[in-house]
Amino acid sequence: MTVKAYDYVIIGAGVIGLTIARELKLREPGATVCILEKEEDVAAHASGRNSGVLHAGFYYTANSLKAKFTKEGNQAMRAYCKKNGLSLNECGKLVVAKDESELAGLEELKRRADINGVELKWIDEADVHVIDPNAKTHRKALFSPTTASVDPLEVCQMLKYDNMARGVSFYFQTQYKKHKGDLVFTSKNTFKFKYLINAAGLYADSIAHDFGFGLNYTIIPFKGIYLKYTKNKTDVRTNIYPVPNLGNPFLGVHYTKTVDGSIKIGPTAIPAFWRENYSGFRGFRWKEFLQIVGYEAKLFLTNSFHFRRLVFEEMRKYIRSYFIGLGMSMVWNIDPDGFGHYLRPGIRAQLLNKETLELVQDFVIEGDHHSMHVLNAVSPAFTCSMPFAAYVVDQITHLRGGSQA
Known part of the structure; x- marks a missing residue:
């Protein structure tokens, strides 16, 4: 049996694994690093299937890792795209209110933005019309000028070649079995x-459990689907978002302006029944199904974080007319017949605390001097990836007593 030896072995070639590898090589150019990936290429799951939006950092409470890393990550990712000639659409974002009751939600977002040092502007209806004549709001809205869109697959491919140029080895179609x-x-x-880093996304919890970490947590997958507006690229000029329910980590159905100027609405946040439950029964696994449905049944019975309401609301989004209607409420005029095909679904690897039955909102890592496990790296993890990677490597260095490979 041939054994391949490396200073650092990273499991998972999503954006988190890629940026951690890059950070390790920036700090330790002589270290040997490899990435193991069960798929044929990088970003096969969440990293390549996300909206492509670079968030600004105003949704998150000031004491959270998300608040810290989103602002820094937005700046770092935009700079990375410009430096490497990658596609970037700096179109901004409007957060609109449908009625008087939602103005308090806008106030809270502005308060968080101010605390987090994120640029977020109050604008009235006349200013909304200047930014996007089709956007509809009640009295006022918030405008985020630093929100932008990228092509997530293009970014991850660039990170792959960047890592290869620094000497990182990639092993594709190489699935973790045990250790x-x-x-x-x-x-x-x-x-x-010498050191292992688990950035396996949907399977990060099960790998962490093998190492004795993350035992209080499990992954509950949520399916996100977008619907493309195929009539034109001009009916919406910017990202248009509703006021979110800040009690859960989902931002509601919104308009996304993609990097090529296309328009899409979504996503859903439909509870999935196994980790790669993209369509039909492809990839079905009995063990995962029984475990995940068991936890979802507990959440339904206890109605933790209003899970029942979430399920019913999300299942209604399978009705195309209802889904489109949610988008129509944020604009003055859109052609309901102008929506075309559903885009590739993504699965959000959402961490659940098994003791409290609450969704974990912030990033979570656990590890020791031997291994580190990225247990919760959900949205806006793509935006946050570069400073988050630096944070992970900082923690590894600390746990190893400052030693290097």
């Missing part, structure tokens, strides 16, 4: 590591 001591056994090879 023993400092060995990782995969579907292809065995790898010996």
Whole structure:
């Protein structure tokens, strides 16, 4: 049996694994680093299926990691795209209110933005019309000038080539099976590591459990679907979002202006029944199904974080006319027949605290001097990825007593 030895072995070639590898090589150019990925290429799951929006950082409470990293990550990712000639649409974002009752939600978002040091402007209806004549709001709205859109697959491909140029090795179609001591056994090879980093997304919890971490948590998958507006690219000029329910991590159905100027509405946040439950029964796994449905049944019975209401609201979004109607409420005029096909669905790897039955809103990592596990890196993880990677590597350095590979 051939054993491949590396200073750092990273599991998962999504944006988090890619940026952690990049950060390690920036700090330790001589360290040997490899990334193991069960798919054929990078960003096959959440990282390549997300909206592509670079968030500004005003949704999150000031004491959260998300608040800290979203602002920094937005700046870092925009700079990375410009430096490498990647597509970037700096179109901004409007957050609109449908009636008087939602103005308090706008006030809270503005308060968070001010605390987090994020630029967010109050504008009246006349100013809304200047930014996007089609956007509809009640009395006033918020405008985020730093919100932008990228092509997430293009960014992840650039990160792959960036890492390769720095000497990072990639092993695709190489699935984690188990570990023993400092060995990782995969579907292809065995790898010996000085330090292991688990950035496996939808399977991060199960790998962490193998190492004795994240035992209080499990992943509950939520399916996100977008619907493309195919009539034209001009009916909406900017991202248009509703006032969110800040009690859960989902931002509601909104208009996204993509990097090429296209328009889409979404996403859904429909509870999925297994981790890669994209369509039909493809990838069905009985063990996952029984475990995940078991937790979803508990959430339904206890109605934790109003899970029942969430389920019913999200299931209604499978009705195309209802889904489109949610988008129509934020604009003056849109052609309901102008919506075309559904885009590739994504699955959000949302962490659940098994003891409290609450969704974990912030990033969570656990580890020791031997391994680190990224348990919760949900939206806006793509935006946050570069400063978050630096934070992860800082924690690794601290746990290893400042030692390097």
